[in-house]
Each structure stands twice: as C-alpha cells, then as structure tokens.
Amino acid sequence: MSTGDRDAAFEMLFRSTHERILAYALRRTDPGEAEDVVAETFATAWRRFDAIPPDPLPWLYGVARRTLANSRRSWRRRAQLASRLAAELGPSSHLEPDPAEQLGDAVLMRAALGALKEPDREALMLVAWEGLDNQRASVVLGVSPEAFAVRLHRARRRLQAEIDRLMRTWPPGERAPSEER
Secondary structure (H helix, E strand, O other): HHHHHHHHHHHHHHHHHHHHHHHHOOOOOOOOHHHHHHHHHHHHHHHHHOOOOOOOHHHHHHHHHHHHHHHHHHHHHHHHHHHHHHHOOOOOOOOOHHHHHHHHHHHHHHHHHHHHHHHHHHHHHHHHHHOOOOHHHHHHOOOHHHHHHHHHHHHHHHHHHHHHHHHHOOOOOOOHHHHHH
C-alpha cells in the first residue's frame, strides 16, 4: 500500500469511527481524559494500521479500553502518592475535598452502574451504550461470543439486583431518581 493510499485509508477510518470512539471514552471518563484516550487510540491505530481487522470498531474499542485502564492505573498511583505526601505533611496541609465530588451521582442508574465491578459495567456499556452485538463486544474484551453472552447475562442480573437494593435503601425523605419524574 502506498503512503498516499495508507493516508487516505486511515483518514476514512478516522472519519467513520472517531465519533463513536469519543462517545465510548466520554461515557467512561471526563472530557479532557476522553480526548487523550481518543488521541492515543488513533495513534495506536496509525502505528498498527496493518493489524486492524476488516471490522475496525471493536478493535478500536479494545485499544481505547486498554488506554483507559492504563490511565486509571496512573491516576491511582498519583492518588496514592498524594495520600502519602499528605500524611507526611500533616493536617495543616490538607486540602478540602471538591464539593462536586461529594455530591455523588443523582441518577439511580449511574449509582447502580457505579456499584458494579468494572467487568460487569463494561459488558453492559458495550451493548447498551456502544450498540455492539455479542459478537463484536466479545472482540473488544478478547473473549468468545459465548463467554460474553454469559458475562452479559450475569451483569444484567447484578445490575437489576443493585437497582432493587438502591430503591430499598435510598436515603429517607429523598425520592429515588426514578421517582422524580
């Protein structure tokens, strides 16, 4: 493939998938981080262009997923370092937490999703938010379609159980988000 053909093919790939990869990242992290994830995903696609399968979207979701995981590991290391430094510096240097972080999620579904383990959340989001079928979602996670179907079924059961639990335990005097319509 000539350089011009490769450039045109990559541009077509980018134009046809960028919006979906960005949406994938935005549903999992903040906008600034999402842009970084998308940039790294397409940089990887450029470097490994010959390895991209005929159906590129699941492959790109897989790259974005691993990029997010790397980012989360880095964030956890930074947070642990910050905690150690704060402990060493003592209480006088303690910063007040961001009030926005204390508000929590106002929507029942977000709260229920947040209570699930990452593999369950990812399976549900690939199908519900990314619109992938079991075959394509299984490519993202690197498992067989059958294994993904089982994972999805179990994740749906756990989500329903978490929603039921939240509805029973919602703070007294507050209406659950599903009742606020």
